Amino acid sequence: xxxxxxxxxxxxxxxxxxxxxxxxxxxxxxxxxxxxxxxxxxxxxxxxxxxxxxxxxxxxxxxxxxxxxxxxxxxxxxxxxxxxxxxxxxxxxxxxxxxxxxxxxxxxxxxxxxxxxxxxxxxxxxxxxxxxxxxxxxxxxxxxxxxxxxxxxxxxxxxxxxxxxxxxxxxxxxxxxxxxxxxxxxxxxxxxxxxxxxxxxxxxx
Ligand code: MN
Numbered sequence: 389x390x391x392x393x394x395x396x397x398x399x400x401x402x403x404x405x406x407x408x409x410x411x412x413x414x415x416x417x418x419x420x421x422x423x424x425x426x427x428x429x430x431x432x433x434x435x436x437x438x439x440x441x442x443x444x445x446x447x448x449x450x451x452x453x454x455x456x457x458x459x460x461x462x463x464x465x466x467x468x469x470x471x472x473x474x475x476x477x478x479x480x481x482x483x484x485x486x487x488x489x490x491x492x493x494x495x496x497x498x499x500x501x502x503x504x505x506x507x508x509x510x511x512x513x514x515x516x517x518x519x520x521x522x523x524x525x526x527x528x529x530x531x532x533x534x535x536x537x538x539x540x541x542x543x544x545x546x547x548x549x550x551x552x553x554x555x556x557x558x559x560x561x562x563x564x565x566x567x568x569x570x571x572x573x574x575x576x577x578x579x580x581x582x583x584x585x586x587x588x589x590x591x592x593x
Contacts, residue, residue: 474570511580
């Protein structure tokens with residue numbers, strides 16, 4: 389049985405999301421993905437499997453719910469607190485994606501419909517990339533290691549910003565937990581996708 393991870397911050401004091409957004413987005417949406425996943429895997433080959441194994445081996449409804457559990461797990465860490473980027477990540481970003489803020493916000497703004505905008509590390513090219521995924525899709529499926537994600541489903545911002553996705557994105561960008569992103573980058577270089585497996589095991593023992 390998977391359980392909903394706890395929020396890694398106090399919902400009463402987060403700069404990106406209000407307590408009300410947390411109560412729906414974490415307490416209802418994220419919880420529902422966990423519940424659906426638990427129900428869907430019953431009696432299948434995935435019953436008792438790790439979240440990472442389900443993420444990388446399943447399809448259809450099982451995949452959609454497992455991926456949404458992981459995507460949200462990761463999103464909360466990205467906005468847990470405002471913090472600084474490591475010098476190493478900064479140098480790498482300047483090299484691979486010099487206009488990072490502009491490019492990342494463009495990817496998040498122009499994503500049509502529901503989905504996610506990511507900064508990922510590609511273990512084969514050793515480069516950083518910005519990726520958009522629709523609905524539940526996660527870059528892990530393409531062998532890429534997530535470093536940063538923003539949820540651009542309407543449920544992520546509607547309560548606090550109504551239809552103003554760009555306003556939500558500006559607030560998000562100003563409050564990124566770069567310490568978490570920098571750590572993810574460090575692990576991604578050493579362990580590749582293994583770092584994603586480790587991350588999910590820490591949250592879902
Ligand atoms: Mn969401």
